[in-house]
Amino acid sequence: MDLRIKRERLFDEDVYTVHPDDYRALCEQLKKDGFDYPRAISSLDMGYGLRVVLQLTRMSDLAKVEVRTDVSYDVAAVDSVTDLWPGVEWHEREAYDLMGISFRGHPDLRRLLLEEEWDLHPLQKRYDTGGYLIPDWRPADWPDPAPWQEPAPSQEDAAPEGGEGE
Secondary structure (H helix, E strand, C coil): CCCCEEEEEECCEEEEEECHHHHHHHHHHHHHCCCCEEEEEEEEECCCCEEEEEEEEECCCCEEEEEEEEECCCCCEEECCCCCCHHHHHHHHHHHHHHCCEEECCCCCCCCCCCCCCCCCCCCCCECCCCCECCCCCCCCCCCCCCCCCCCCCHHHHCCCCCCCC
């Protein structure tokens, strides 16, 4: 499986940062690997886009993983994993309601805390504490490279070893 993914170890947990298109495939693989308990799905406004964070535990040996994926404000959507772990249904609805992240294939994606008529998602940084759009707010530049890519070599790294006159 060719997934666009970066893996790191953070304390006692494997952390996977994955391209949004590969989020579902990685989750399916983790389910096959025995990760049977979803601790939480949360979301963050990173300033350049929105992040979904899924935390899983394999109860047989208490192994932990975290899956992260970043989506743009314009296309804030990933595939739902409620069919893999039914316990995340509420968490996905909360991320939708408060952050505006849509979960494709969710069985009941609707507002959880706020009224259906609301157009905004109050935990995004583009809104002030009163729930109003901040005038002239612009997202930050997307990180380059993407988290699952290795950084491009710098000019110093690309220079041949040795130098002139050797």
